[in-house]
Amino acid sequence: MNFHIVVLAGDGIGPEICEESKKVLNRVGEVFGHKFEYEPQDAGGIAIDKYDNPLPEHTLKACQAAQAVLKAPMGGPKWDKIENKKRPEAGILGLRKGLDLYANLRPVKLFDALKDASTLKAEVIDGVDMLIVRELISGIYFGEPRGIHGEGKDRYGVNTEIYRTPEVERIVGLAFELAKLRRKKVTSVDKFNVLESSRLWHDVAEEVSKKHPDVAFEHQIVDNAAMQLILKPKQFDVMVTTNMFGDILSDEASMLTGSLGMLPSASLGGKVGLYEPSHGSAPDIAGTGKANPLAMILSVAMMLQYSFKLLKEAAAIEKAVEKVLNDGLRTADIVKKGEKAISCVQMGDAVVKAILNS
Ligand code: IPM
Ligand code: MN
Secondary structure, three states: OEEEEEEEOOOOOHHHHHHHHHHHHHHHHHHHOOEEEEEEEOOOHHHHHHHOOOOOHHHHHHHHHOOEEEEOOOOOHHHOOOOHHHOHHHHHHHHHHHOOOOEEEEEEEOOHHHOOOOOOOHHHHOOOEEEEEEEOOOHHHOEEEEEEEOOHHHOEEEEEOOOOHHHHHHHHHHHHHHHHOOOOEEEEEEOOOOOHHHHHHHHHHHHHHHOOOOOEEEEEEHHHHHHHHHHOHHHOOEEEEOHHHHHHHHHHHHHHHOOHHHOOOEEEOOOOEEEOOOOOOOHHHOOOOOOOOHHHHHHHHHHHHHOOOOHHHHHHHHHHHHHHHHOOOOOHHHOOOOOOOOOHHHHHHHHHHHOOOO
16 A cells, blocks of 8 residues: 655654654555555754745645655654744644644653653553653643733733533543554543633543443543552552643653653544654754664654554564664664664664564
């Protein structure tokens, strides 16, 4: 089969990990008999440099017309002085909104071989396998009014956290459907004891849960959830939460896997899915060969699974990643003290070699 993918290579380490991801995908194509066509487009910092716009109209149109979008991280200090509306991040948010990607899936799974790479004790994280389902196109990231107003000491900034009933219904409903394919437990995270937007979330989640009696359900308040993630991470199966809480908790949860460089993500909801690593563009190590391409490579596996329904092919990537880790190969972020790290390209090559049709 032929698949048309728009590739946004991003900024910082983006282009490097993107190359490795395409290499792996090409290998999957060879081994399983598919053809993946890539259409490069610009978004983020590079698009600001070229077009003075982090998400040019033609980029969004190309993404909307693709079968899937593969996106590398964007942004960096070069664009830090620009006002928020024109920053690389605004391009990312525009993409999510423009593709109607209300659901961000961030699987947090510890590869056995990485038990010791985490700052947390091996016995605490051993066996962690959870899915964070983050609402992605509403909440405080998009709420109006927003802005900075006034002058001098009267200057103030305002953002609005808003959730509407159908927005909560669809994301929590999806969390329940996903839980049915897993260990059948949903934890909804909010701050209902202080925030009205969270009280609404809480009430709607409760209602939705009644339609799924076969799935265990609980609420957690976000500060407690942050603590529970470190205390007893294995209690979680599917965690569903708001845009901002999901942003924060998923970075925290990435440490359960050893490194933020291991955490893939899929953004779903509209016709076209978008796949990107959860980490940033790491401009400090760009060009040094130190980047870990595995989160983006695992995001490619999610693309095969969710957009193309190529389950065997997705599993082949996951197995290949598992194999290279079991073989002891490590990029700098997950290397053990005293051992030698391999480069981004070497990691990509190793995964390519480990792709098997079995
Ligand atoms: C993420 C990132 C983005 C977010 C930024 C870069 C806009 O942190 O995908 O988690 O906050 O959603
Ligand atoms: Mn984030």
